[in-house]
Amino acid sequence: MSTPKPPVRPPGERTRTRRPGRPSGDGRDQRERLLDAALAHYADHGVAASRLRAIATAAGVTPAMISYYFGGKAALLEAVIEERLLPVVGEIRGHLEGRDNDAGALVEGFVGGMHATIERHPWLPRLWVREVLSEGGALRELLVNRIAEQIPRRLAAAFAQAQQSGRLNPDLDPRLLVVSLVGLTLFPLAAAPLWQQVFDSDDLDTTALQHHTLALLTRGLETDHAP
Amino acid sequence: MSTPKPPVRPPGERTRTRRPGRPSGDGRDQRERLLDAALAHYADHGVAASRLRAIATAAGVTPAMISYYFGGKAALLEAVIEERLLPVVGEIRGHLEGRDNDAGALVEGFVGGMHATIERHPWLPRLWVREVLSEGGALRELLVNRIAEQIPRRLAAAFAQAQQSGRLNPDLDPRLLVVSLVGLTLFPLAAAPLWQQVFDSDDLDTTALQHHTLALLTRGLETDHAP
DNA sequence: CCAATATTTAAATGCGCGGTTAATTAATTT
DNA sequence: AAATTAATTAACCGCGCATTTAAATATTGG
Known part of the structure; x- marks a missing residue:
C-alpha cells in the first residue's frame, strides 16, 4: 500500500507533463510532424523495422495519434508516399x-x-x-x-x-x-x-x-x- | 473430456509425424542444413527480419535446434559468416x-x-x-x-x-x-x-x-x- | 454559458517473437 | 544388457509490438 499509484514518471526521456485532453492552440501540425518523423525512420531503419512507438516519440506524441490521424501502420506509409515521396519523384523528372x-x-x-x-x-x-x-x-x-x-x-x-x-x-x-x-x-x-x-x-x-x-x-x- | 490430448496435429504445413527423441541414422547434416536455410533467409528477408522459427522450419527442424547447435540468433549469424560468407570472399579475391x-x-x-x-x-x-x-x-x-x-x-x-x-x-x-x-x-x-x-x-x-x-x-x- | 465536438493521453488487449526447459527416444559405451 | 550420452520435440515464459478503448481536456457553435 505504500505506493497507491503516484504517477511513476520515469525520470529519463522527455518531460512527460502532458495530461490527456485537447491542447491549447500551439500544436496544429502534428500530422506533418508525424509524416516527417515516419519518413526519417523509414530511411534510417527501413519501413518494416520502423516502430510506431519510435516514430510517435520522435514526433513528440503518443503512438495512438498515428491511429487517430492515419488509421494505422499501413495508412501512414501510404500518406508518406503520397505527400512526401511522389513530389520528389516529380522533381527528378523535371x-x-x-x-x-x-x-x-x-x-x-x-x-x-x-x-x-x-x-x-x-x-x-x-x-x-x-x-x-x-x-x-x-x-x-x-x-x-x-x-x-x-x-x-x-x-x-x-x-x-x-x-x-x-x-x-x-x-x-x-x-x-x-x-x-x-x-x-x-x-x-x-x-x-x-x-x-x-x-x-x-x-x-x-x-x-x-x-x-x-x-x-x-x-x-x-x-x-x-x- | 472428449479430447484428453489426441495429438491435435494441424492438418496444414508438413506431416509432423516426428516424435521427440534421437532419430535413426539418416539426418546427420542438420547443422549444415540450418546454415543453408539461415543464409537463404538472410538474403531474402534480411538478417534482422529473419525469424528463427522460419529458418528452423525451412531446415525441417524445430527452433530449439538452433540453440542446440549454435547457441542463439547471434551465434548462428557468426557461423554463417565464417562458414559460408568468408569462403566466397576468398573466391572473389582469387x-x-x-x-x-x-x-x-x-x-x-x-x-x-x-x-x-x-x-x-x-x-x-x-x-x-x-x-x-x-x-x-x-x-x-x-x-x-x-x-x-x-x-x-x-x-x-x-x-x-x-x-x-x-x-x-x-x-x-x-x-x-x-x-x-x-x-x-x-x-x-x-x-x-x-x-x-x-x-x-x-x-x-x-x-x-x-x-x-x-x-x-x-x-x-x-x-x-x-x- | 452550455452543449457538442475535436484532440490527446494512459491503460488495456491480444498476438508473435526469441529463448529455455522437460520429456522422449536412439545411439554408444561399458 | 544396462547405463550413459546425443539428438530431438512440445510446451512454456516473458517481452515488445500495433491497436483499441475510455477518460480527460480544450475549442467551437449556438
Missing part, C-alpha cells in the same frame, strides 16, 4: 524536361538532377536502397506501377533512338544504360558513408563524385582519344 | 590474383570474377544490398574490418599507380573508380529482378550485362574513337 532528343544532355541532366535532388532530400538514396532495391521492399510496387513509365522507360526509349541514329556507342544496351546510370548515381550516394569509411576519407565530396562519374561516362577508362 | 600491375586486366578480372561468383552464389548480391549497403546492416563491420583491405583498398591502390604512369584516364578518381565498379556489377545483379520487371524483359541475361558493362567501362558513351 530535370529531364526538354532533353529527350539528345542522349548526352539526358545523361547530364540525370546525373546533375540526381545530385541536386539528393542534396535537398538526403534521405532519398537510403530509402531507395532499402525499399526499392531490396526484394520485398515496401516501395517496389510504387516504382513499377507509377514511376517506371515516367523515368526509366522514358530514358531507355530516348537512348535507343539516339543509338539508332548513330549518336551513342552501339555496344551498349539502352535499357542497361539506365541501370548503369542508377548504379553510378543513386548507388554511390547511398553508399557514401560506407566508402568514406573504407577509404578513410571525407575529402571525397559529392562534387568530386559528380565529376568522376561524368568523366567515366564520357570517355571510360581510356587516357585519351588520340594515342 | 579472381584478382596476379593482375596488380594492369588496371585494364584488374577491371576485367573484377567484372568477370564478380559475374562468375554470383552465378555460383546467387544470394550474394541480395545479401550485400541488405546487410552491407544499408546503414546498420549486420555485415558492415565485416566489410570494413576484414574485406576492405583485401579487395577495395587494393584495387584503389593499383588504379592510383596506373594513373600515375599515365595508363588510366586522369579525370577519374582511383577510389571512386572502385565504387563505380561495384555500382556496375554487384548493384545491377542485385537489381536484376527489378529492372527485368521495369523493362518487361527476360532476354537481358547476365552475359548481355557483362558485355554492356565492359563496353561502357572502356569507351563510355562515345560512338567511336575516330569520328
Whole structure:
C-alpha cells in the first residue's frame, strides 16, 4: 500500500507533463510532424523495422495519434508516399524536361538532377536502397506501377533512338544504360558513408563524385582519344 | 473430456509425424542444413527480419535446434559468416590474383570474377544490398574490418599507380573508380529482378550485362574513337 | 454559458517473437 | 544388457509490438 499509484514518471526521456485532453492552440501540425518523423525512420531503419512507438516519440506524441490521424501502420506509409515521396519523384523528372532528343544532355541532366535532388532530400538514396532495391521492399510496387513509365522507360526509349541514329556507342544496351546510370548515381550516394569509411576519407565530396562519374561516362577508362 | 490430448496435429504445413527423441541414422547434416536455410533467409528477408522459427522450419527442424547447435540468433549469424560468407570472399579475391600491375586486366578480372561468383552464389548480391549497403546492416563491420583491405583498398591502390604512369584516364578518381565498379556489377545483379520487371524483359541475361558493362567501362558513351 | 465536438493521453488487449526447459527416444559405451 | 550420452520435440515464459478503448481536456457553435 505504500505506493497507491503516484504517477511513476520515469525520470529519463522527455518531460512527460502532458495530461490527456485537447491542447491549447500551439500544436496544429502534428500530422506533418508525424509524416516527417515516419519518413526519417523509414530511411534510417527501413519501413518494416520502423516502430510506431519510435516514430510517435520522435514526433513528440503518443503512438495512438498515428491511429487517430492515419488509421494505422499501413495508412501512414501510404500518406508518406503520397505527400512526401511522389513530389520528389516529380522533381527528378523535371530535370529531364526538354532533353529527350539528345542522349548526352539526358545523361547530364540525370546525373546533375540526381545530385541536386539528393542534396535537398538526403534521405532519398537510403530509402531507395532499402525499399526499392531490396526484394520485398515496401516501395517496389510504387516504382513499377507509377514511376517506371515516367523515368526509366522514358530514358531507355530516348537512348535507343539516339543509338539508332548513330549518336551513342552501339555496344551498349539502352535499357542497361539506365541501370548503369542508377548504379553510378543513386548507388554511390547511398553508399557514401560506407566508402568514406573504407577509404578513410571525407575529402571525397559529392562534387568530386559528380565529376568522376561524368568523366567515366564520357570517355571510360581510356587516357585519351588520340594515342 | 472428449479430447484428453489426441495429438491435435494441424492438418496444414508438413506431416509432423516426428516424435521427440534421437532419430535413426539418416539426418546427420542438420547443422549444415540450418546454415543453408539461415543464409537463404538472410538474403531474402534480411538478417534482422529473419525469424528463427522460419529458418528452423525451412531446415525441417524445430527452433530449439538452433540453440542446440549454435547457441542463439547471434551465434548462428557468426557461423554463417565464417562458414559460408568468408569462403566466397576468398573466391572473389582469387579472381584478382596476379593482375596488380594492369588496371585494364584488374577491371576485367573484377567484372568477370564478380559475374562468375554470383552465378555460383546467387544470394550474394541480395545479401550485400541488405546487410552491407544499408546503414546498420549486420555485415558492415565485416566489410570494413576484414574485406576492405583485401579487395577495395587494393584495387584503389593499383588504379592510383596506373594513373600515375599515365595508363588510366586522369579525370577519374582511383577510389571512386572502385565504387563505380561495384555500382556496375554487384548493384545491377542485385537489381536484376527489378529492372527485368521495369523493362518487361527476360532476354537481358547476365552475359548481355557483362558485355554492356565492359563496353561502357572502356569507351563510355562515345560512338567511336575516330569520328 | 452550455452543449457538442475535436484532440490527446494512459491503460488495456491480444498476438508473435526469441529463448529455455522437460520429456522422449536412439545411439554408444561399458 | 544396462547405463550413459546425443539428438530431438512440445510446451512454456516473458517481452515488445500495433491497436483499441475510455477518460480527460480544450475549442467551437449556438
